Amino acid sequence: MRKIKKLKTITAFHQTRGLTPPEHPLISIVNYTDIQMQPEYFDCKWTFDFYLIALKKNIGGKVMYGQQSYDFDEGVMFFIAPGQVFGIEQITGTPANKSGWMLLIHPDFLWGTPLAGGIKKYEYFSYAIHEALFVSKKEEDTLMDIISNIEREYHANIDKFSQGIIISQIETLLNYSDRFYNRQFITRKRAGHQMLEQLESLFSAYFGEDIAGKKGLPRVQYFAERLNLSPKYLSSMLKTLTGQTAQQFIHEQLIELAKEKLSVTSLSVGEIAYMLGFEHSQSFNKLFKSKTSFSPLEFRKSFDQQN
Incomplete structure (x- = not known):
């Protein structure tokens, strides 16, 4: 060395x-x-x-x-x-x-x-x-x-x-x-969109076995390392492609996954929060409401009423 x-x-x-x-x-x-x-x-x-x-x-x-x-x-x-x-x-x-x-x-x-x-x-x-x-x-x-x-x-x-x-x-x-x-x-949008597809695949794999609770919340550094990019470069590229920083992109993906769990499973809010890597369900509730204007329970109730 x-x-x-x-x-x-x-x-x-x-x-x-x-x-x-x-x-x-x-x-x-x-x-x-x-x-x-x-x-x-x-x-x-x-x-x-x-x-x-x-x-x-x-x-x-x-x-x-x-x-x-x-x-x-x-x-x-x-x-x-x-x-x-x-x-x-x-x-x-x-x-x-x-x-x-x-x-x-x-x-x-x-x-x-x-x-x-x-x-x-x-x-x-x-x-x-x-x-x-x-x-x-x-x-x-x-x-x-x-x-x-x-x-x-x-x-x-x-x-x-x-x-x-x-x-x-x-x-x-x-x-x-x-x-x-x-x-x-x-x-270089073509290369950027390929990177975006890889990022989405990595995100899916991260939660593939529902063991994120053992891994914690997914971090920008985790995905950047696997994409062979620096965190700042990944965030800048995503900002150009999607209008979101890498952290915002991760939060968006987390919320979409949470919506799926709330609508098609009977898991409690605490169980879903743990599954997504949150240490405390209060943090999950706060993020979910900031992104959707609903608490997780309110979202589940509204979804049930629609169906």
Whole structure:
């Protein structure tokens, strides 16, 4: 198992990648062609105390995240938040046409601005590397324009307006990335619907033997792991396909199953609650009423009256 190396500063990143020192200790733009890939770069995994946003082509290796790897021979964009662990697996030969850029942002640079907390709303920082963003040439040009704006300000004389201007450009970059991810979910609807079918099958299997009471309530993490997705990516994809987050989807499925049990069995509400994985029937009652406007007993009574 490869050891994990931690870089606390952007200056340290520059040093380990054979780059000249950054002009600002809390933010830097790196031309990927300037990076010198040292052997030790591949011998371990890495974690940073800063954000890294990158668009790369022909990386000359595979990026590893968890148990997954992704070959960056095509132009893709990915986002690494402080504390994420990743690594690079070297492949034979170094591509002559590698290209791209990296934007490094220390959280302290965002301090005192709305983006300090707002950056957490961009869920793709929690996606796995194999859930990278594929951008078209037109989208890539749009992102490059923003990076160029940041770079011009970065190299200009720093004044009282500099941080605000750069922050606004970073936010624009993140918003465009959000839009492009949404486009990716839409254009890959076929794969998304296949995933939805798999998710429904997994949900049915979870309750297949009526032993959910022993398993507890189904969790997003449980389904994400079996679909080989990160929880955030699963939730974002479901939001595009169904208008529901992963948690909302699970709740919806639970309610539909509860309705079935209430209408075609004589099981008590407590027995149904246990069967669905609820520790307390009061929690089941509360969720059911919030979704249907009826208590479980009221729903059963109304169903009986209809029949």
